[in-house]
Amino acid sequence: MQNSPPPHAAPSSRPFLRIAESFADAVEPADFPAALLRWRNQRWAAETGLGDLTDAAWIAHFARFSPLPGNLPQPLAMRYHGHQFGTYNPQLGDGRGFLFAQVRDKAGRLLDLGTKGSGQTPWSRQGDGRLTLKGGVREILAASYLEALGVNTSKAFSLIETGEQLSRNDEPSPTRSSVLVRLSHSHVRFGTFQRCAWMEDRESMARLVDYCVAEFYPDADDPDMARKTCKLLENIALKTGRMIGQWMAAGFVHGVMNTDNFNITGETFDFGPWRFLPVSDPNFTAAYFDSQGLYRFGRQPVQGGWALQQLASAMLLLAEADDLAKSLAPYEEAYRNSFAAHTHALLGIKPEGDISADITFLQAFYGWMTESGANWPQTFFDWFGGAASETRAAASPQADLYRAAAFGPVRDILMAREAVRPERLATAYFQKPAPVSLIIEEVEALWSPIAEADDWSGFNAKVSHIEEARVALAL
DSSP, rough: OOSSSSSGTTTTTTTTGGGGGEEEEOOOOOOOSSOEEEEEOOHHHHTTTTTTOHHHHHHHHHOOOOOOOSOSSSEEEEEEEETTTTTEESSSSSSOOOOOOEEEEETTEEEEEEEEESOOOOOOTTTOOOOEEHHHHHHHHHHHHHTTTTOOEEEEEEEEEEEEOOOSSSSSSEEEEEEEEEEOOOOOBBHHHHHHEEEEEEEHHHHHEEEEHHHHHHHGGSHHHHHHHHHHHHHHHHHHHHHHHHHHHEEEEOOOGGGGOBBOOOOOHHHHOOOEEEEETTEEEEEEEEOTTTTTGGGHHHHHHHHHHHHHHHGGGGSSSHHHHHHTTHHHHHHHHHHHHHHHHHHOOOSSOOOOOEEEHHHHHHHHHHHHHHHHHHHHHHHHGGGHHHHHHHHHHHHHHHHHHGGGHHHHHHHHBBBGGGOOOOTTGGGGSOOOOOHHHHHHHHHHHHHOOOHHHHHHHHHHHHHHHHHHHHH
């Protein structure tokens, strides 16, 4: 077995070092009393040249944080600011995580390996820098499910139990500890730019723009820094709009849409108290501490636009307000088109092609979903393929809802649309009576056997079912 990464995973895979002096602090990882490998993302390990690591080598890199050969010599805790529930906080940064390594996939795309629960940093404030095992389990489930549903997301890469007992106010304590590694195209946050603006550090902002354009948006390159900044912002706005459109079609509630929880590559990121909708409810809130419903499900598109406005405000160091405002303009159209396209993709039907007709369908479909109280994942599962799935819909637990008159207008459109990838209906996933889902009661039911008897069978079965969905949906 190979214990060192192949060339595409290591040498020259550390471009963040070009700007690290201004944006990160070198830190030491925690020395954990134990390192028990609970999960490794073998599919993505193979994509990044790390798939042949033995379990011992995996633990050495992702629990003890021995540097990958030719990669970052020391972990880097990133510095940033951010708006948290609308209030600006200049005291932020990686408080329980760091950038461990940068790798490239087989296509040459730069990817970051970042941690959660890896110990204290200069930004920990009063925190212990740790992650509960339950928190790590939740992130594996959510990230895997989002990926299966075709949502642009960071990936859970590794979970190792670390042998400590933690006290938390929001779960029974003492509770078990873990360290998570996540894979993301970028860990640069909107708040990274906000920090430069707060410090009025134009030189560092320009270096940050250069880095982001070179590594993530080379088409935005321009010899004029103001134009380059605006082109970068436009690309970020497009990516963010597409991501939030995907969230809304998937019924995903992020929970904490602070500006430090948005990254510049439009990936779902830092989703702590996430939820997936059991039924359509625009007022559904994921975080128990979001008492005002600021980040409720139906408000997510607005909040995404607001976060982009804060990013644009930070970029005033390098470009004019009117030009930056124009760069934000594509956000709403990107969101609308993504929401429409992803709804159709999750239903396995072809869009009309006329966006106004597609929006009319969305209004009818989601209006019915909200009024009827239909189960969100079951409805998409039942009608995947439109008319091709009519037999399955007739046998669904909620078949009575489909026979009601209120569903008539929606049924007519579903039956009239051309099925996309109808051969997918023959897969094992679509032969089951119900889809995989991740409503919170199911997640809690998976955790109880782990906490009480170290029984991971339910978790493993859920992850396998999610993988079946990913392959069947092919999104």
